[in-house]
Amino acid sequence: MTSTQKLNIPSDRVERLHYIKRMFPQATGEDLSNSWAGGRSQALSKLHSIDAPSYARNRNFINGAVTHLSPYLRYGCLSLNETFAAVKAKFGLVGENLLMQLAWRDFWRQVWYANGDAIFSEMEAPKVGIDYAPLNDFVKQGNTGLPCMDAFVDELLTTGYMHNHARMWFASYVVHHLKTDWRDAADWFESKLLDGDFASNHLSWQWVASTFSSKPYYFNKENLGRYTGEKYCTGCTAKCPFDTDYETLKERLFTQAQITGIDISADRIALCRRRLLPALGGGTRFEIAPSTTSQAPASHDAVFAMAVFRHGGLSNGPASATPLLR
Numbered sequence: 001m002t003s004t005q006k007l008n009i010p011s012d013r014v015e016r017l018h019y020i021k022r023m024f025p026q027a028t029g030e031d032l033s034n035s036w037a038g039g040r041s042q043a044l045s046k047l048h049s050i051d052a053p054s055y056a057r058n059r060n061f062i063n064g065a066v067t068h069l070s071p072y073l074r075y076g077c078l079s080l081n082e083t084f085a086a087v088k089a090k091f092g093l094v095g096e097n098l099l100m101q102l103a104w105r106d107f108w109r110q111v112w113y114a115n116g117d118a119i120f121s122e123m124e125a126p127k128v129g130i131d132y133a134p135l136n137d138f139v140k141q142g143n144t145g146l147p148c149m150d151a152f153v154d155e156l157l158t159t160g161y162m163h164n165h166a167r168m169w170f171a172s173y174v175v176h177h178l179k180t181d182w183r184d185a186a187d188w189f190e191s192k193l194l195d196g197d198f199a200s201n202h203l204s205w206q207w208v209a210s211t212f213s214s215k216p217y218y219f220n221k222e223n224l225g226r227y228t229g230e231k232y233c234t235g236c237t238a239k240c241p242f243d244t245d246y247e248t249l250k251e252r253l254f255t256q257a258q259i260t261g262i263d264i265s266a267d268r269i270a271l272c273r274r275r276l277l278p279a280l281g282g283g284t285r286f287e288i289a290p291s292t293t294s295q296a297p298a299s300h301d302a303v304f305a306m307a308v309f310r311h312g313g314l315s316n317g318p319a320s321a322t323p324l325l326r
């Protein structure tokens with residue numbers, strides 16, 4: 001087909017499928033099912049069949065009453081405003097949960113509008129150590145050996161859809177367990193989705209990676225099992241990387257810098273432990289030095305620096321850290 005050839009696309013869906021097959025004989029794969037028929041009337045029928053009370057109860061479950069509206073919103077078969085207004089008018093407060101999800105979509109779009117192509121790079125410094133390995137072929141082919149992840153990829157490749165919770169689990173596995181470059185993974189993921197949308201997709205990957213959120217997103221087996229009805233865990237013989245508690249996962253996934261603050265004053269150390277430890281987390285320790293000689297200057301500086309960072313008192317040039325620790 002040349003680029004100037006006029007397309008006379010039949011309005012009947014079945015005829016249209018035959019036509020597309022004729023025009024694009026090189027295209028392979030399954031036809032999309034009727035549930036994904038495109039167009040305005042199909043979009044309206046999806047909008048009218050929303051079950052907001054069930055959505056509020058079970059949207060996080062893999063078989064929950066989610067709307068499947070995203071491709072229609074993505075391609076403008078429905079506007080976000082009319083969807084928001086329709087849900088609000090029909091369900092009022094009961095629709096709040098769904099309205100909040102629509103607001104996320106709006107938020108990501110506003111961030112894109114305000115920042116342009118910057119959303120394709122890290123919006124903020126990552127809050128934990130992440131890495132930048134290219135996305136592996138075994139992931140793209142759904143050959144990780146983990147039944148849950150492979151099923152998610154299989155669904156993505158065959159239907160172009162993945163439930164929101166599965167997207168979160170998958171992205172977290174790819175970024176934090178496999179240490180993949182989130183940008184590489186996000187590009188590939190977006191290209192396979194029927195609802196592929198730069199703003200929702202790339203900013204969600206950043207949210208998982210912690211480059212556009214205050215912490216990384218990670219999950220354990222109990223969480224995945226609960227929201228999938230144990231569908232993938234029952235009978236799974238794979239060595240499960242998620243089968244542990246959150247503390248252990250955190251230590252395993254995110255190597256933290258170990259900083260020890262040493263000071264001869266027991267009072268100062270007690271203050272540091274009380275004030276700074278909760279904010280600085282497990283990689284930081286404070287110890288009392290038995291004498292001034294064992295109070296290494298660099299370690300003392302660490303305590304001082306933390307106090308300064310916390311209070312921003314550097315410009316005052318205090319001679320001692322003590323006032324800043326209060």
Ligand SMILES: Cc1cc2nc3c(=O)[nH]c(=O)nc-3n(C[C@H](O)[C@H](O)[C@H](O)COP(=O)(O)OP(=O)(O)OC[C@H]3O[C@@H](n4cnc5c(N)ncnc54)[C@H](O)[C@@H]3O)c2cc1C
Pocket residue numbers: 059065066067068069070071073074101102104105106108162163164165167168171190193195196197198200201202204205208
């Ligand atoms: C890693 C990752 C990548 C994503 N990539 C995309 C993408 O490319 N395109 C896309 O449209 N959505 C994306 N999302 C958001 C969300 O997963 C999908 O919008 C949702 O799963 C679509 O299915 P649904 O219409 O049945 O959702 P429902 O749960 O029924 O939600 C209704 C509508 O609310 C909006 N919505 C719901 N959850 C979110 C969310 N977390 N962020 C933004 N909007 C939301 C969508 O417009 C959705 O159609 C991504 C999420 C993650 C974690």
